[in-house]
Amino acid sequence: MKLCITAQGPTLDAAVDPRFGRAATFVLFDTATQEWHAVDNAPDLQAAAGAGVQSAQNVANAGAEVVLTGHCGPKAFRALSAAGIQVVTGVEGTVAEAARRYMAGDLDPTDAPDVEGHWAQA
Amino acid sequence: MIIAIASGKGGTGKTTVAVNLAVALERPVRLLDCDVEEPNAHVFLAPGGDACESVGVPVPVVDEARCTACGACAEICQYNAIVSLKTKPLVFPELCHGCGGCALVCPEGAVTEEAHEVGVIETGRAGPVAFVQGRLNVGEPMSPPLIRAVKRHVRPDAINLLDCPPGTACPMIAAVRGADVVLLVTEPTPFGLHDLGLAVETVRLLGLPLGVVVNRVGVGDDRVHRYCRAEGVPVLMEIPDDRRIAEAYSRGELAIDAVPALGPAFVRLFEAVAERLGAQPAGEP
Numbered sequence: 380m381k382l383c384i385t386a387q388g389p390t391l392d393a394a395v396d397p398r399f400g401r402a403a404t405f406v407l408f409d410t411a412t413q414e415w416h417a418v419d420n421a422p423d424l425q426a427a428a429g430a431g432v433q434s435a436q437n438v439a440n441a442g443a444e445v446v447l448t449g450h451c452g453p454k455a456f457r458a459l460s461a462a463g464i465q466v467v468t469g470v471e472g473t474v475a476e477a478a479r480r481y482m483a484g485d486l487d488p489t490d491a492p493d494v495e496g497h498w499a500q501a
Numbered sequence: 502m503i504i505a506i507a508s509g510k511g512g513t514g515k516t517t518v519a520v521n522l523a524v525a526l527e528r529p530v531r532l533l534d535c536d537v538e539e540p541n542a543h544v545f546l547a548p549g550g551d552a553c554e555s556v557g558v559p560v561p562v563v564d565e566a567r568c569t570a571c572g573a574c575a576e577i578c579q580y581n582a583i584v585s586l587k588t589k590p591l592v593f594p595e596l597c598h599g600c601g602g603c604a605l606v607c608p609e610g611a612v613t614e615e616a617h618e619v620g621v622i623e624t625g626r627a628g629p630v631a632f633v634q635g636r637l638n639v640g641e642p643m644s645p646p647l648i649r650a651v652k653r654h655v656r657p658d659a660i661n662l663l664d665c666p667p668g669t670a671c672p673m674i675a676a677v678r679g680a681d682v683v684l685l686v687t688e689p690t691p692f693g694l695h696d697l698g699l700a701v702e703t704v705r706l707l708g709l710p711l712g713v714v715v716n717r718v719g720v721g722d723d724r725v726h727r728y729c730r731a732e733g734v735p736v737l738m739e740i741p742d743d744r745r746i747a748e749a750y751s752r753g754e755l756a757i758d759a760v761p762a763l764g765p766a767f768v769r770l771f772e773a774v775a776e777r778l779g780a781q782p783a784g785e786p
Contacts, residue, residue, distance in 0.1 A: 428642070429581030429596045436575070439586045454593055462586035 382408040382481060383443035383464075384474045389417030391475040397449025399466075400431030407441055408478045415478075431455030439464060447477045447486065456492035468493045503661045504774060505680035507704075509696025511667035513686045514716035514740065517750060518767075519664035520545040521757045525767035529629045530660040535676040537620060537635035537647045542664050544753045548632035550625030556635070556650040557616030558599035558643075565589045567611035574603035574612055583612075595642055620647040624654070631659075645675035652679070669696075669703040677704065682774055683711045684737065689721035694728055701734060710777060712737040714770070735777070738770040 385402035386393040396402035401420075408415040418441060420434060431451070435458035438446060445465045459466055465488035470477050480486050506519045516534075520542050523532045534540040561574065561583055568589050575585035582597035583590050590603075594617045604612040620637040635651040637644050644666065655661045665676035677683050683704045687697040697713070704711045712735045715725055719742035729736050740746070740756075740763070749759035757764040 429593070432581040432584050432593060432596070436581075436584050436586060454596075458584055458586060458591055461588055461591050 380410045381442055381444050382410060382478060383438045383441065383446045384408060384470075384477050385446070385448040386417070386474045389419070391415065391473065391478075393474050395447070395449060395470050395472060395474060395477050397471075399446065399448045399451045400434045400455050402434065402448065405434075405438060405441065405443075406474045407443060408474070410478070410482050429454070432458050435459045435462065435464075438462075445481070445488065447481060450494045451489075451492050452494050453492040502659075502775070502778065503655055503657075503663065503680045503682075505663040505665050505677040505683045505709075506686060507665035507673055507677050507683055507700060508667055508686045509669055509698070509700035509703075510687065510692050513667075513688045513693060514714070515667065515686050516542050516545070516664055517716070517740075517746070517756055518684065518686050518714055518738075518770075519662050521755055521763065522767045522771060523630045523662050524628075524755055525757050525764045526660070526771055527629065528660075529631070530662060531631045531633065531654070531656060532662045532664065533651055533654060534632075534634035534664045535648045535651050536664055536666045537637045537644050537651065538666060538672070540634040540636055540664075543623075543625075543632065543634055545755055546627040546630060546632055548625030548627040548630070550632075552624045554622045555616075555618050556620050556622055556647050557618045558597065558646045559601060559614035560594040560597045560599065560617040561590075561592055561603045561612045562615050563590050563592065564611045564613070567609045569609055569611075571608065573606045573608065577602040577606045595640070598643070599646065619643065622647075622651055622654070644672045648672060648675040652676070669699045673700075674703065674707065677709065678707060680709055681778055683709050684714055684770075684774070685711060686714045686716055687725055688717045689715060689723065689725045691721075691724075693721070694725050697725060698728065701732060712774065712777065714738045714740065716740045717742040735773075737773045737777075738766060740766075 384406045385396040386404040386406045387396045389404045405418040435455045439462040447467045447470045467486045506515050534542040572585035574583045580596045619641045625632045633654040635647045666672040685700050687693040718739045745759040746756045
């Protein structure tokens with residue numbers, strides 16, 4: 380299973396970034412091989428609007444199957460769902476801890492966005 | 502003639518200046534409320550008439566039967582309003598700027614556009630004041646398309662007063678662009694001064710003539726006046742800090758009715774503007 384964990388930096392020790400669309404970094408972690416790499420999300424961090432949608436596209440293109448993050452808004456959730464990507468919200472701690480908890484079966488995907496859009500009703 | 506009444510800071514008196522100027526002139530004028538996120542000039546004018554037109558921006562509609570999920574539409578979109586995740590595209594109308602790029606690049610002709618209503622324009626009349634206002638639908642984040650639609654009701658041969666949105670961002674620029682003169686309403690406070698500076702810079706970048714109206718003179722200090730002198734920005738009117746004006750405003754009444762001396766003062770403001778425009782070709786700073 381390929382995880383995408385929103386992170387405040389490009390390491391396994393980095394804290395989980397509570398934001399999905401404007402996360403600093405995406406850490407892509409393969410649960411089968413334990414291999415990982417980081418993808419810079421700076422362009423979306425700067426986006427005026429639509430950061431969540433753009434981030435969802437990036438995550439889909441990276442081949443992730445599950446997103447572990449703090450919060451996910453309605454537009455990003457809709458886009459991730461369309462791409463068949465599961466979303467786990469409310470994740471805290473470090474990237475490594477998040478990956479471990481997911482593999483231990485501690486984290487369940489959500490079936491709805493957990494926060495409202497920033498400036499428009501979806 | 503198009504006079505845009507704007508300000509950096511909100512709540513400085515744009516609407517007060519716009520509605521009182523419109524009525525004080527006692528001749529046919531057009532008042533266009535371009536503050537479409539919260540239009541309130543109508544409160545003071547109580548215009549009769551209820552003509553209403555819908556304003557929409559074109560947003561994409563995807564014919565899924567023809568779509569091959571090639572992703573060209575998503576690639577061209579700069580606002581993430583249409584995304585393709587190796588599936589049929591998803592459309593987010595509230596992010597769409599209506600450029601039509603997605604429909605142009607779709608090789609299958611699967612993307613067409615249909616109007617998505619962002620707001621309405623209401624027109625009416627209060628005596629000699631022809632009134633037009635835009636009202637943005639709740640939840641719509643982008644006001645410039647509606648502001649531009651309101652401005653299509655400008656009549657170049659008439660006196661057009663534009664009550665503009667506050668700030669110096671896209672809505673304000675959409676409103677003041679193309680005006681013959683911009684009146685910046687401010688107040689002699691630190692916030693008033695700070696945001697006046699931003700507004701002056703913005704209007705100068707747009708290359709529009711400008712003048713300042715200082716409202717609530719008597720509060721704060723003289724830094725706004727000093728700034729205007731140093732920058733060579735003319736102060737065309739000063740409105741005193743007078744409790745009667747605030748009380749009238751809170752009741753939805755005109756300041757020129759509460760303080761009769763203000764009527765001639767607004768007429769002089771208009772004359773000062775007209776004089777400056779006569780001395781200066783329109784469109785030049």
